[in-house]
Amino acid sequence: MKVLVIGGGIIGCLTACFLKKQGADVVVLERGQMGQEASWAGAGILCPIHPWLYPNSFTKLIDASLDLYPEFQEHIEKDTGMMIERYVSGLMIPFFNDDKINHWQAALDWSQRLGWQVNMLNQNQTLAHEPALSKAVTKSLLWRDVAQVRNPRLLQAIQAWMQMLGVEIRQQTEVASLLCKQGKVSGVQCADGVSIETDQVLLAGGSWSGELAEQLGFSLPVRPVKGQIVLLKGKPNIMRSIVKHDDAYFVPRKDGRILVGASMEFVGFARGNTDDVIDMLLQSMARIMPGLKNLTIEKQWMGFRPGSPDGLPFLGAVEGIEGLWVASGHYRNGVALAPITAQVMSDWMMGEKPTLDMRDFSPSRHIPANTALGFPQN
Secondary structure: OOEEEOOHHHHHHHHHHHHHHHHOOOEEEEOOOOOOOOHOOOOOOOOOOOHOOOOOOHHHHHHHHHHHHHHHHHHHHHOOOOOOOEEOEEEEEOOOOOOOOOHHHHHHHHHHHOOOOOOOEEEHHHHHHHHOOOOOEEEEEEEEEEEOOHHHHHHHHHHHHHHHHEEEEEEEOOEEEEEEOOOEEEEEOOOOOOOOEEOOEEEOHHHHHHHHHHHHOOOOEEEEEEEEEEEOOOOOOOOOEHHHHHHHOEEOOOOOOOOOOOOOOOOOOOOOHHHHHHHHHHHHHHHHHHHHHEEEEEEEEEEEEEEEOOOEEEEOOOEEEOOEEEEEEOOOOOHHHHHHHHHHHHHHHOOOOOOOHHHOOOOOOOOOOOOOOOOOOO
């Protein structure tokens, strides 16, 4: 069976690998350069932002994906010789008296209901764990088992894995339209006029999936949500855990670098960093983590998250077009959901139905807007 995967980000590439391992003939079509959008730009936090706001089905999907990571890491590092730098750092949410929203009880209830181990720390314990925090912190919640991954290195390893497996990669190849015969996918027409025959197509085009869907003949409300990030150059052990607040997050790497992010901007495909947003992130840092304010800014960048109106991904077959599948709209959780997405979608496309309940992620589901999880209210 031949499969065309449209999109060379982490979702498309890893699913291509899983399909190839199951015997499919796979070609990945990327409109630009492989892995240079949201997959590269993100922070690599292996935990949803505020998971208690999502339905339980989403947590079950996340749990299944995180359970796959250790074995997946072992396989890809052994096969490629490349380290993805995944490690358990923990994640802390600090609380302040002037917080606009207090997540304490909701986070505790969710953790108990879904089995995520959490520690409640008082002010002294919080500052002992993260001395760079503001002394105005009152308490915190700490999930010690949360991990992170260096996503650029993960992408490099996945791309090396693709080459080892023999997945064909075509960069600078833009898909213009879908070719069908009697309601079934037969191929795609590229923007350069070249036609490629296939048995199945997987749309995994990230933030461009909505536009691509229109070209392919169906509607998919995936839109770009811009995020800007600042990278600080520090020394190892300035921070121990990821620190997440409503106004900013701080992700320490093993080499001492710290990511400060990330904005949520509904501005279409407007590229580039902007002074006002960078200043906002730095002001949040000075207020929440003043112990970092003297660190040097090494670089800054931005990316487009593939957002959805309800914050949930689109996973499954497209109704009415046999052989057309979608894996997109992962928003802020693409890296965390990559292994389970690749497993579920590859199995499904090869004829094995998922054991997880996927109805909440159907491309044809009813999608009420969710102001807490969906598109930002700019």
